[in-house]
Amino acid sequence: MTPDRLDHIFSALADPTRRAILARLALGTTSVTELAEPFRMSGPAVTKHLKVLERAGLIIRGREAQWRPCSLDAAPLKDATDWLEQYRRFWEGSFDRLEEYLQEVQTNGGKDVRDSSRDK
Amino acid sequence: MTPDRLDHIFSALADPTRRAILARLALGTTSVTELAEPFRMSGPAVTKHLKVLERAGLIIRGREAQWRPCSLDAAPLKDATDWLEQYRRFWEGSFDRLEEYLQEVQTNGGKDVRDSSRDK
DNA sequence: GGCGTATCTAACTAATTAGTTAAATAACCG
DNA sequence: CGGTTATTTAACTAATTAGTTAGATACGCC
Incomplete structure (x- = not known):
């Protein structure tokens, strides 16, 4: 466990939008659009949150046609x-x-x- | 547990200097100067880290003569x-x-x- | 090929963070 | 009182973060 891996994990968790995204992903894999829905926030803003979660290793992104499904990877937790x-x-x-x-x-x-x- | 209490806790933990300060405090109450010692960092920088930890409720500050001892309060963890x-x-x-x-x-x-x- | 849907990148802004140095405050000590 | 030690505040800077809008890209479908 290198120190800045923990940095990335804890700072990913320090935002309520990102914690809500993780909570949604705990119910199963879904698309960016559906993840974005509960928030009053533009698409690109959600993309950025996903990048933070990805840097922390907390999500895995797939590819399925024009969708980029996200799923939870709880290992860093x-x-x-x-x-x-x-x-x-x-x-x-x-x-x-x-x-x-x-x-x-x-x-x-x-x-x-x-x-x-x-x-x- | 209000959402931004968790924000404060996780973002306090997202910095290696602050995690090191907590590790030191796990050994016992100590002064700001001693907390600062392991770091190549000015006094005021440490004061700021302590403020972040305090906002998260992770430390308790005392007063003893010209010292402001810090001790760990792990409850938020x-x-x-x-x-x-x-x-x-x-x-x-x-x-x-x-x-x-x-x-x-x-x-x-x-x-x-x-x-x-x-x-x- | 061209349309529509999903998603990302670029460019920008405003707020926050992490650090600096210099000066202020607080308290002991002789 | 005056000096010394401990700590904080103020003012500043540079980097990062969280959001925006506009435009690019990817892909399936007809």
Whole structure:
């Protein structure tokens, strides 16, 4: 997982139009025109969103006559999830004693921000 | 979960500097200066990244003398994970028959992109 | 070949982002 | 008070993003 692959994935997800496109594609492959329909937005604008999703590896484009069907490729979402997974213990809240201890020593005794020479 | 909360969360995560800052904060609360250290980047640039993280709700800022300690608040990462979770079945690959069927009917018989009047 | 539908490219604009340096603010310390 | 350290704000620039409209391209059909 190179760092800018995650950049592309997360920034593709940072837009509600693009998340809605993914949600639609979760129901199945469809055309650009149908993807565009729910939005008050020109065709070219949708084409650009699709390019962003494609750069992130989240969609696959086919060719069928004058249509360029899009389908979901969720594999990169797994990479995003794996990255987030590292932080699960933080939102689940229950650190065990060792983790608490490590966190304290990391912050120089857990007493002060930088060093222990200052004393408030 | 309002849509633009997710926008803020994902776009905060779309930058490697900010992900590195979160990784550092996972080890414990620290100062702006220490956060800035690994990067070839001015102080104000780091302040801006912190503002983005703060807007996303990912960090909490304190005050201690002339320091403004940062600490991680991972709660929004749970929201991101929850959103991604909807797609897990896609990257795990094994759809059950019902899901396959639903996906096919959604795409008008699963045969064509738009309708069944065309026939290739 | 020419028409109609689907989609993309080009060229442009406005807003946002990521960085800079210089100066302001805040708080401790002697 | 005056100096030093930490951090933020202001003002600026360059690059990127999200949208637009107009025109090009691709393909099927008659």
